[in-house]
Amino acid sequence: MTSIWHIIYIGGIFMTAFLFILLISKSKKNTADKILSVWLFFAFFDLILIGLYGSRQIQKMPALFGWEMPFPFLHGPFLYLYILFVSGQQRHKWLYLLHFVPAVTVTMILAFVLPVAIVEYKEKYYFAREYDTLIMVLVAGFMISGVTYIILSFLLLRKHRQNIIGQFSNTEKITLNWMRYLISGMGAIWIVVIFDPNPAVFFVVITLFIFFFGYFGIQQVGIFSHTRPTHEVLPLNELETAGKILQGDVTPELVEKVKYEKTRLEESEASHIHTKLNTIMNEQKCYQDPQLTLGDLAKILDVHPVILSQVINSKEEKSFYDFVNNYRVEAFKELLVRPESRQYTILSLAFECGFNSKTSFNRNFKKITQMSPSAYAKKQQITLKAEG
Secondary structure, three states: OOHHHHHHHHHHHHHHHHHHHHHHOOOOOOHHHHHHHHHHHHHHHHHHHHHHHHOOHHHHOOOOOOOOOOOHHHHHHHHHHHHHHHOOOOOOOHHHHHHHHHHHHHHHHHHHHHHHHEEEEOOEEEEOHHHHHHHHHHHHHHHHHHHHHHHHHHHHHHHHHHHHHOOEOOOOOOOOHHHHHHHHHHHHHHHHHHHOOOHHHHHHHHHHHHHHHHHHHHHOOOOOOOOOOOOOOOOHHHHHHHHHHHOOOOOHHHHHHOOOOOOOOOHHHHHHHHHHHHHHHHHHOHHHOOOOEHHHHHHHHOOOHHHHHHHHHHHHOOOHHHHHHHHHHHHHHHHHOOHHHHHOOHHHHHHHOOOOOHHHHHHHHHHHHOOOHHHHHHHOOOOOOOOO
16 A cells, blocks of 8 residues: 555545534434435444555455455445435335345344354464355345446436436426436446456455545535425425325225325316416416426425325326426417517526426427427517627
8 A cells, every 4th residue: 555545545434424423413303314314324333444455554454354245235235225214205114124134134144153264374364275165155245236226226316317307397406316326436446346356456446435535525505514405395295195195095005104294186176286386377477486286386386295296296197206397388479479579598587487498398399389489480580689
């Protein structure tokens, strides 16, 4: 281990401890925060063992030799559960403990094996040759575990993105970079482990990931800070439960879960909400608010957000995002033909209708009309002020 990497390694250990302290001192910790804090706790000790393993100093420490092997079985489950809870997709909390069965099993195996598997040679400790197969199985096991949980975490992220579209009318300012970087960083580590299992390289990559993890985590609002995120997403399980109620698939357990709704939402009631929704959208022009959310609209209608979501899905056959942006596009088309609009640019008219970015406006307009805004204006023989 060169001096520069020795400094980086020590810095990584201190960074892990610092992030752990930041997290446990955070007020009003949710379950995702607790999962992340426990993950950092184990990561702290894992980083120490990885450094000892990479520098081969662990071969001089029989009490620690071999105990670095259970930790790789922890990181995949912690990543998956953190993404699960931070995105609101959890269902059965206690069943998730089963994800840690492999790590516990490996720990129990090592507790019996290590006392007899370690041999000394020239004041250094090694595994006896007859245990090579066991070590190879454990290494293959945590590689499979790592890759599997990376894939599962990406699937959770994809589902979370769909959930956001169902609750927000503008998504440009809702960043999923923190989760994306976290999953990608873990994925990079497993790629290194699989293609270059050199212990020294492994500990360097892990250490760099800790700095990467800390940098983006501190930048992301609400991860290590006391500030609440600007955008909060309703748990996906609540939306799915409401969907079962609307379809008539009701059990006492579901009714208990959905406190706001004691009986199944009848078709007539859904139609009433749908009519009231379109009336309010036309009269109050709620779509002009670029920050409009499912929760905001539900509050105006005095219904629960999950009920409103299912009404929009079933009656409009659209997500909340598409529903609101369809209104914005239609409002833009109406505004475009007014003579007084000639003094404005296309983008300023789009902002007037509730869009909050040029990218969002162009994408949604083309999705709905099959042409760009400028092409549509040209087709209508309308010339607006050029963009400055």
